[in-house]
Amino acid sequence: MQRKDVFVSEEELKRQKEFVQQVRGLYAEKGKTPKALVETYGCQQNENDSERIKGMLSEMGFAFTDSREDADFILFNTCAVREGAEMRVLGNVGALKHLKARRPDLIVGICGCMMQQEHMVKKLKSKYKHVSVIFGTHSLYQFPEILYKAVCKNERVISLIDSEGRIAEDIPVYRENTASAWVSIMYGCNNFCSYCIVPYVRGRERSREPEKILEEIKSLAQNGVKEITLLGQNVNSYGKDLDRNVDFADLLLLADKVSGIRRIRFMTSHPKDMTDKLIETLPKVKKLCDQIHLPFQAGSDRILEKMNRRYTKEGYIHLVERIRTAMPNAVFTTDIIVGFPGESKEDFNETIDVLKRVRFDSVFSFIYSKREGTPAAKMPNQVPEDLKHKHFDELLDVQNKISREINETYDGKTVEIMVEGLSKTNETMMCGRTSGGKIVNFPKDDALSAGDFVHVKITKISTWSLTGERV
Ligand code: 5AD
Ligand code: SF4
Helix, strand or coil: CCHHHHECCHHHHHHHHHHHHHHHHHHHHHCCCCEEEEEECCCHHHHHHHHHHHHHHHHCCCEECCCCCCCCEEEEEECCCCHHHHHHHHHHHHCCHHHHHHCCCCEEEEEEHHHHCHHHHHHHHHHCCCCCEEECHHHHHHHHHHHHHHHHHCCCEEECCCCCCCECCCCCCCCCCCCEEEEECEECCCCCCCCCCHHHHHCCCEECCHHHHHHHHHHHHHCCCCEEEEECCCHHHCCCCCCCCCCHHHHHHHHHCCCCCCEEEEECCCHHHCCHHHHHHHHHCCCECCEEECCCECCCHHHHHHCCCCCCHHHHHHHHHHHHHHCCCCEEEEEEEECCCCCCHHHHHHHHHHHHHHCCCEEEEEECCCCCCCHHHHCCCCCCHHHHHHHHHHHHHHHHHHHHHHHHCCCCCEEEEEEEEECCCCCCEEEEECCCCCEEEEECCCCCCCCCEEEEEEEEECCCCEEEEEC
């Protein structure tokens, strides 16, 4: 595909803007401010997509609510990475049947990764008749047209684009968080890890033009945002599809120059694409946070090969050492899958060995979930559920001990944090994060707001967070 064809055309985007106005008009005629509830599942990419959907809804005149009873439009932005997330969505959508029966005007919609799977759309069409809006990730930019048809004609609208996915620029973004923002730098994934559905539902890798990304970051900075997280399924391959001479290391240096931004994070990185150039660049990016999220997925070379990860256990550990040399204070986090087909006790022990040798600050561990359409789903020796759970619990025990030990080293130290807001669990406390991404709680101060930087002396630690007093 030629680069220019990767973009949704300006005419198409203009056409969608007209639908935005038409939906606005429809509700204005009814003399009411419609309310929307967007429920998001899955990764930050999905969160960012929801922010774009809410941006469009806001332009269409919608206000937002957390209450299903209050909402005129309820949309589920779904995740297909694991079966558990899919089941939760289906349960929640199913539970709306009664509400829809009571309030026929209510529009229920489902979008996102689950809707890029044919079998799932089929299921929704036949069994979830109260759902009237269905669209996949590739159709996101058509949302105004889809909603217009659903509201105006009160008919079921299904939009599924069977292509590799394109880039739609300049869609408005509605961000609730005033201090931190996600910035998607690329979409899709080319890696085809054998367990993963993402390349099938999100399409091939496509990078945004660097100018567009920088424009967005500058505008965020002007609006008071202090921290950005550059997002992509594999940010390390940013720029490979551009006919320009710019890669992820270059992009980091460009983002570093935007005044007003004080912290830069990125996720996710694939170990196989961490180039020497990128490692050498990391310490030169002045605003880069001391945090590296580097999924290793499994410790056994045999399993890594079956996963199609294209690195070895020792290669991964060596990579961590090289990054640590470049960034001595880096906090490492990772993703791990337990119970990939054929994973034996010996294989699993290799995963535990990586945990003990690298000593991650925290890990995101997942029980392997069979995904229809991926190569791993057809592999022999699927691991029984009880064994997967047993290994999963064992892994958590090992990691919780390490996380706690690492957190104990913070006792008595003073850290700089960016304030995020009130603590969610204790109304007398506020919380923020260190450069390494650790959550720090401290006594509430009404003079502080999100995006302020303060120093806190740590006085209490737990496995998941730190607590202290301002100094
Ligand atoms: N089963 C379990 N975990 C998975 N992940 C991706 N696909 C699967 C699957 N089929 C995990 C990986 C990835 C994270 C986002 O989700 O660890 O890094
Ligand atoms: Fe999935 Fe692998 Fe791509 Fe990550 S890199 S999204 S795990 S295929």
